[in-house]
Structures are given as structure tokens and as C-alpha cells.
Amino acid sequence: MPRLRALLLLGFTFLGGLALVVSRSDANPETVRIVAPGVWFREGDMDQGHCNNIIIEMKDYLIVVDANYPSGARAAMADARRISPKPVKYVFDTHHHGDHLYGNPIWTAAGATTIAFKQVGEELKRLEPARWQAAAKTRPDVAELHRDGPEPPRQDINEPSYVLSDGSRKVEFRYFGWAHTRGDGFVYLPKEQVLCSGDAVVNGPYNSTTDANIGNWPTVLEAAGKLKVKYVLPGHGVMGGRELLTGQAQFMKELYKAVKEGVDQHKKVEELQASIQLPRAVEGWVGEASLKRQIKDAFDEISQGKPRGELPN
Secondary structure, eight states: HHHHHHHHHHHHHHHHHTTTTTGGGGOTTTTTEEETTTTEEEEGGGTTTTEEEEEOOOOSSEEEOOOOOOHHHHHHHHHHHHHOSEEEEEOOOOSSSSHHHHHHHHHHHHTEEEEEEHHHHHHHHHTHHHHHHHHHOOOHHTTTTTSSSSSOOOEESSSEEEEEOOOOOEEEEEOOOSSSTTOOOEEETTTTTEEEEETTSSSSSOOOTTTTTTTHHHHHHHHHTSSOOSSEEESSSOOOHHHHHHHHHHHHHHHHHHHHHHHTTOOOHHHHHHHHOOGGGGGGGHHHHHHHHHHHHHHHHTTTOTTTTOOOO
């Protein structure tokens, strides 16, 4: 077994060398690449709706970033067992969306503790079980769990930062505010300079703005960018460097700016959806199928004078 694991790690190390130069066109779903010794990036299959996962090795256990959908959870769990005999002790939900959290029961049944910032649980109370029940109608992996709603994280983080350290590695859980969702959590490895972003950063046209604070999103990323970061591991798309932080922030700035100019000119949302073209500098984040919805969400946020989904006072 030790020899087999050594061979696996050697193979992942080779893949890791390739990972540092991949681009969006190099996407290879359901593969695992080593980012740093004991840190693996698992690219999810977006055709199945899966998010990315990160596996972090501690002295006696593993930490997994994001529970994924149930089918994605099972696949990530199998990879975790393949790369290390250590148990998964913690699974961190970066936010409340189904592709990052609905797999919680799979992990807890295997003995893991799911954790998240408290805002994640608050969003689940506000928005569920309606979304779970809708997903169960189209996703067999959700329906087969025979639950009335999602399983909330078992442990809440009530402060803006939380640290796990066992002498072998330090793992920081950071909250910088409302961007993609109210509960966006980041995982930061200071020694390795690795930032796991959830969907606050994606690498490609994968942004959902349904629960977002578009105007505040760049501020959150600027706060995260104050950390020493060499590798950014996004919620969707291939891994990259600091350029993902700056590119994601710039996309949101340009989206917000373009829509606000139209609102200030008293244009209707349909006019903006038909006319807005964002600069080439952010074209990697622009999707033809999603831009109209993003414009609508920004329009509602700006014209109503508050972020979408703002709770009443």
C-alpha cells in the first residue's frame, strides 16, 4: 500500500506540473491535479452540474472543500480514498447552492463533519426546501436521497475567520462579505499561498448572479486579494493564479458600470440586454446564455437601490 500511494503521488505531482500552465481550453473534468504537496484540485464535470473540489491533507485526516451534488460527492470521496488512506474529517461548504452543498448527507454518513459560515445556514432557512424539491424533479442523485430538503452544515463558523492547524499544515477559513452569495467562504493555505474561492471566483462564463451582491462583489475579491496568493482554485473552471481574482473582479465592475449607465439614462432592461457589450478584457467571463440574466440581476439591484434578494428591515 505505501508503494502504491507513492506511485500515485508521483503521478499526481507530474500532473500538477502541467496544472500550473493550463487554460480554459485544457479543462479535463473528473481529474485530480496536485497543487502543492498534500493539496489536490479535483475538476468537476459541469455536464453533470458538479463543482470543483479541493482535497487538503492534514497529519491525521483530510479536509474537502465543497460537498458537491450527491453524485459529485461520491466521485470526490472515491478520489479522496484513492489518494490517501486518511479519513475525511471536515467538508467545508463555500456557500448554500446545491452544486456545492446538496452532497452533505453523503459526507456525514461517512463520518465527516460539514462546516460553513453561519450565513450559509441562514440562506438555507430562507430559500429552502423549495430549491431542493425543484432539483429532485430533475436530478436523480438528489431524488434518491428521499429527503424533504438539504442537510445544513453540522457546524457553523460565527466569526470572519477560523483556523484549523495540527502542526503539519495551517488552514484558514475566511469570510469577506457578500459577493456570489451572502455566505461566501474562502479557504486559504498561507504557507502554500493557495486560495480556494468557491463561486466567488470562477474561471470562465460560469457566474450565477441570482443571489449575488454584484456591486459589492469586487470589494470582496479585493479583500481576498490582499492575501499572498499564488494559486486560485475556483468553484468552476480550471485552476489558475491571481489573474482569476482580478479578472473576476473586473468582469463584475464592467457589468455593474454598464448597467448603471443604462439605468441612469432611464433605459428598460430589455434595451440593455439587447445592447450591452462588455470590454474584451473580460470576455473570458462572458457567456451569451448567461449575460442577459446577469444584466437583469444587475438592473434589479441598481434600480431598486439594494442587492437582489435583500431582506426587509
